[in-house]
Amino acid sequence: MSGNPIDRIATATPAVMAKRVRGLSDRAIAWLFVGPSIVLLLAVNIFPLIWTINLSFTNFRANRLRDAEYIGLRNYERILTDTDTWQSMQATANFLFWTIFFQVLIGFALAYLINKKFKGNDLWTTIIVLPMMLSPAVVGNFWTFLYQPQIGLFNYVVEFFTGIDSSSFSMIGDVSLAPWSIVIVDTWMWTPFVMLICLAGLRSIPDSIYEAAECDRASKWRQFWTLTVPMVLPFLMLAVLFRGIENFKMFDLVVQLTGGGPGSITTLTSIDLKREAFEKWRTGYASAYAVILFVTVFGLASIYVKALNKVKER
Amino acid sequence: MAEVSLQNISKSFGNQIALQSVNMRVPDGSFVVLLGPTGAGKTTILRMVSGLDKPDSGQIIINGEDAANQSPAQRNMAMVFQQYSLYPHLSVRQNLAFPLKSPMLRTPADEIKRKVAEVAEVLQISHKLDNKATELSGGEMQRVSIGRALVRNPQIYLMDEPLSSLDAKLRSDLRIELKRIQASLGATMLYVTHDQIEAMTMATHVGVLDHGRLVQFGPPREIYENPVSIYAASRLGSPKINILPASLFPAAPQGAVQIGLRSEHINIGEGLEASVERVERLGDQTRLHLKLGEQDLIVLTDPHTKSAKGDMVKISPKDPLYFDANGERIK
Numbered sequence: 001m002s003g004n005p006i007d008r009i010a011t012a013t014p015a016v017m018a019k020r021v022r023g024l025s026d027r028a029i030a031w032l033f034v035g036p037s038i039v040l041l042l043a044v045n046i047f048p049l050i051w052t053i054n055l056s057f058t059n060f061r062a063n064r065l066r067d068a069e070y071i072g073l074r075n076y077e078r079i080l081t082d083t084d085t086w087q088s089m090q091a092t093a094n095f096l097f098w099t100i101f102f103q104v105l106i107g108f109a110l111a112y113l114i115n116k117k118f119k120g121n122d123l124w125t126t127i128i129v130l131p132m133m134l135s136p137a138v139v140g141n142f143w144t145f146l147y148q149p150q151i152g153l154f155n156y157v158v159e160f161f162t163g164i165d166s167s168s169f170s171m172i173g174d175v176s177l178a179p180w181s182i183v184i185v186d187t188w189m190w191t192p193f194v195m196l197i198c199l200a201g202l203r204s205i206p207d208s209i210y211e212a213a214e215c216d217r218a219s220k221w222r223q224f225w226t227l228t229v230p231m232v233l234p235f236l237m238l239a240v241l242f243r244g245i246e247n248f249k250m251f252d253l254v255v256q257l258t259g260g261g262p263g264s265i266t267t268l269t270s271i272d273l274k275r276e277a278f279e280k281w282r283t284g285y286a287s288a289y290a291v292i293l294f295v296t297v298f299g300l301a302s303i304y305v306k307a308l309n310k311v312k313e314r
Numbered sequence: 315m316a317e318v319s320l321q322n323i324s325k326s327f328g329n330q331i332a333l334q335s336v337n338m339r340v341p342d343g344s345f346v347v348l349l350g351p352t353g354a355g356k357t358t359i360l361r362m363v364s365g366l367d368k369p370d371s372g373q374i375i376i377n378g379e380d381a382a383n384q385s386p387a388q389r390n391m392a393m394v395f396q397q398y399s400l401y402p403h404l405s406v407r408q409n410l411a412f413p414l415k416s417p418m419l420r421t422p423a424d425e426i427k428r429k430v431a432e433v434a435e436v437l438q439i440s441h442k443l444d445n446k447a448t449e450l451s452g453g454e455m456q457r458v459s460i461g462r463a464l465v466r467n468p469q470i471y472l473m474d475e476p477l478s479s480l481d482a483k484l485r486s487d488l489r490i491e492l493k494r495i496q497a498s499l500g501a502t503m504l505y506v507t508h509d510q511i512e513a514m515t516m517a518t519h520v521g522v523l524d525h526g527r528l529v530q531f532g533p534p535r536e537i538y539e540n541p542v543s544i545y546a547a548s549r550l551g552s553p554k555i556n557i558l559p560a561s562l563f564p565a566a567p568q569g570a571v572q573i574g575l576r577s578e579h580i581n582i583g584e585g586l587e588a589s590v591e592r593v594e595r596l597g598d599q600t601r602l603h604l605k606l607g608e609q610d611l612i613v614l615t616d617p618h619t620k621s622a623k624g625d626m627v628k629i630s631p632k633d634p635l636y637f638d639a640n641g642e643r644i645k
Contacts, residue, residue, distance in 0.1 A: 211366050212399035216413035216462065217387040226412075230403050 049294075056288035063281040075288035085289070087264065088272040094179060095186075095268060096247050100240055102187045107194025108236065112228075114195070115202040125199075129192040136189070140256025143185045147171040147257075172258050178266050182254050186247065194239045201235030202228070234312045241304055248297055269293055316377050316469035316502045317342040318363055323372035325358055325526075332358040333526045335372065340470075340519070345496055345503045347513040347534075349549045350523035356506040357396065359523075360472045363504060365389050376469070387418070391470040392463035396478070396506075398455045400447040406458050407443040410434065413466050433461045436491055438484070452479040460488070464495060471496070471503045477512065489515060510550050514538070522546045544574060544641040553577050553601060555635075556611040562586070563631050570636035570644050577601065577614040585630025590621050604629070 024032070056075055060068035079085050110128060114121050131139070146154040147170070155166035171181040205228065213223045251270045254260065260267035273293065277286035318340040325333040333355045340346045348356040361367040362374060365386040374381045381389055392413070400409050410430045414421040421429075434440040437457040442450060447458065456479045463471055476492075477485045493516045496503045507513060513520050514534050522530045522537060522545070530537055530546045541547035547555045560566040560573040563586070591610070592603040595617070602613045602621060606629070613629065621627060636644040 206399075208395060208397055208399040209401060211386075212393070212395060212401070212462075213412075214366065214386045215364060215391065215393040217390075217416040217418050218412070219387075219417070222417075227401060 052287045052290055055284050056291045058284040058287075060284040060287075061281050062283040068284065071284070075285050076292070078285065079289055079292060084264065085269075085272065088267045088269050091179065091264075091266060092248065092250075092268045092270075095182060095250065095266075096244060098180075098183045099186045099190070099247050100243055102183065103191045103194045103243055104236060104240060106187065107191045107239065108198045108232070110191065110195040111198035111202055115199060128195060131189045132192045134189070136253040137256050139185065139189055140253045143181075143188075144172065144257055147181060149173070173262060175262055175265050178258050178262055182250075182257055182266055185253060185257060186250070189253070190243060190246075194236075194243065197235050197239040197242075198232060201232035204235075205231050234308065237304075237308045237311060241301065241308065244304075245297065245301065248293075318470060318502065318504070319375045320359070320362070321373045321375065323359075323362060323369045323374065325355075325362065325367070325369050331526050333362075333369070336526070336528045338521055338528055338531055340502060340504060343500045343502055344518045345493070345505065345516055346519045346521060347517035348504070348506045348521045348523060349508075349510070349513050351508075353525075354523040355526040356523055357474055358526075360393065360474055360504060360506055363389075363470065364391055364393050364472050366393075387416075389470070390468050391472055392466050392468040394459050394463045394471075394473040394476045396474040398459040400455055400458055400462075402446075402448045404447060405443070406434075406439065406445050406447060406450070409447050409458055410443075410461050410465055413462055419466075429465050433464050436464070436495075437461050437488070453481065453484065456480060457488075460492075467499065467501075469502065471501055471505075473503065473505045475506055475508065477507075477509070492516065510552060514550060520550070522549050540643075541574075541635065542643050544572065544637050547574050547635060547643075551576055553612040556580075557637075558606070558609050558611065560636060562606065562609070563634070567636055567644055569638050571639045572637045572641070573631065574635035574637060575611070575631050577612050579632045579634065580611075580613045581630045581632045582613065582615060582627055585628050587626050588629055590623055590625045590627060592623060593619070593621060602627070 055068070057070055057072060058068035059071050059074075114125055114128070143154075146152050149155055149167045149170045152166075152171075154171065155169070158164060159166035169177060171177045171184075209227060210223060213227055218226070249270050250268055251274070254266055254268055255271060258266045260271045264272075269289075270293075273286060273289050276282050276289060320336050320338045320340075323333055323336045324331075336355070336359065338346075338359075348359060350356055358367070362369050363376075365381065365384060365388075368382070376384070376389060401412060404412070407430060410433060411426050413419075414426045414429060430443070431440070434443055437460060439454060439457050439461065442454060447455065450458065456476065460473070460476050463473070473492075477488055480488065489512060492503075495501075496516075505512075505516065517534050519532060520530075520534045520537050521528055524545050530542045532540075534550065537546060538550045541550075544555075544557055548557075556575045556577065558573050558575065560570040563573060566573065586606060588604040588606040588611075590602055591605050594601040594603065598617060600615050600617045600619050602615050602619070604611050604613055604627065615621070638644055
């Protein structure tokens with residue numbers, strides 16, 4: 001057999017296959033490779049999307065045999081005028097804002113500290129990153145224990161530091177605290193992710209840039225604001241994008257922790273949507289709801305990506 | 315504006331010895347060129363003076379004061395880095411203005427504008443001022459990097475091979491320009507290069523470094539005419555000095571093993587016979603590549619010489635330099 005690797009690969013192709021493939025143009029072969037994924041994409045993404053849009057104009061209920069009727073924009077009208085929907089949208093917006101706010105702040109600070117050269121910083125990175133690797137269901141479950149007013153470690157720690165009686169408040173049970181309980185857990189779990197991305201950004205800045213700035217007599221403060229922050233900003237924005245999209249569809253963690261309660265104070269849109277679709281079985285209504293959410297996320301994300309590109313070009 | 319002196323500076327990185335007790339005095343207003351191959355410790359000296367690195371032992375005295383505890387900013391020097399180190403997210407204009415915006419200086423805005431324009435003019439990058447630093451060619455980046463040093467009036471300029479990426483024409487322009495700026499400001503300059511032409515034309519003093527040791531320090535002519543060793547002699551002069559066995563020629567002093575002959579230090583017309591291997595005509599001068607027995611050497615001759623390949627010429631040394639077995643000069 002010839003020693004040339006290309007020849008070896010060529011002769012390695014079984015004769016039957018070789019015969020079949022021979023005579024195909026490059027383009028045909030390209031389609032052969034791409035085809036299956038396109039079919040799959042159409043079947044599991046594009047078709048359901050179109051079908052959902054179609055259903056959103058009907059009063060279809062998946063648990064009834066009766067045929068669906070087209071009712072125009074009635075579903076949309078009802079959703080957008082429903083105060084409960086607006087409440088869940090608001091809960092989602094608050095949840096998004098505060099989780100991103102804390103995760104960016106703490107994540108960047110951690111990355112900044114970890115990036116300093118000290119002994120054992122690899123070990124610390126691994127330890128910090130651990131929460132991210134757990135299952136959200138597990139995290140939700142054990143935080144319900146931590147939040148227990150009588151036996152929970154969280155309440156105990158709060159009592160230890162502030163002197164507030166640990167059994168006098170319940171993170172999950174109190175209307176004013178429940179939104180914060182999910183923000184805390186999500187921040188605990190996902191700050192490491194933001195940290196990792198920021199760390200990548202910080203590591204991409206060569207030391208020599210800081211040396212030049214040092215010679216140019218820029219103070220540490222000025223170096224931070226005019227060099228570090230602008231150069232990490234694209235990475236930070238990417239982290240915000242990822243976290244934003246992830247948290248917009250937040251479901252498992254919150255369901256496990258608060259179940260949307262107390263009342264409906266932590267009912268995020270995805271939880272609300274799931275109830276409409278699979279508990280109340282208002283399929284048409286839920287479809288319209290899904291379309292509204294889709295357009296919102298899609299719109300926000302594309303505006304954001306434009307901004308991100310602008311920052312990168314700068 | 316500033317006098318710098320290095321006293322017994324040593325530095326090593328792990329097992330690698332970068333500098334071994336270097337003593338050097340850079341007089342106020344002088345233009346000191348550090349010469350030596352890669353790894354000789356040139357850049358390390360710059361970094362020590364800048365304050366970016368600290369010596370393992372020894373002192374750096376700037377204007378009579380021990381600089382050990384002074385930050386780079388306090389030392390008030392401007393450095394041109396070999397790898398340019400531009401701020402990649404800023405435009406050329408912003409890069410040039412960056413040092414002027416230091417709160418220590420409080421430069422007014424129109425002053426910044428004027429200085430940036432002036433420096434850009436000198437460095438021939440005015441048309442690129444609004445480009446991003448990453449959108450430049452290597453030579454342009456290097457010029458911005460020089461510009462970032464020139465906008466200020468520091469005590470000391472430190473330049474690490476600042477002209478290495480430029481084409482020949484620009485390099486000779488900037489050589490003159492840098493020298494002019496340095497002389498007119500009376501600035502102290504510490505300059506690292508491989509290029510012996512830069513050393514000869516710009517330097518008031520040349521420091522020759524060999525494996526972290528300063529082997530010779532003095533005016534370029536002195537190093538050219540009175541080198542302490544073969545190593546120092548080989549740093550300056552183009553074509554390179556001819557090194558031959560001392561026994562080839564009569565009248566070698568006691569202990570001389572090798573003889574060093576610069577190409578203009580060879581008389582043609584009498585002495586040993588050598589054959590012409592190649593004639594190199596440069597216009598203002600002509601070089602003969604000769605073979606003397608087993609030895610190759612290069613001789614400067616009359617620009618209009620009639621010699622051609624295969625001719626035999628007679629040569630004898632004029633003002634030869636003798637070196638001992640270790641390559642040290644015998645006077």
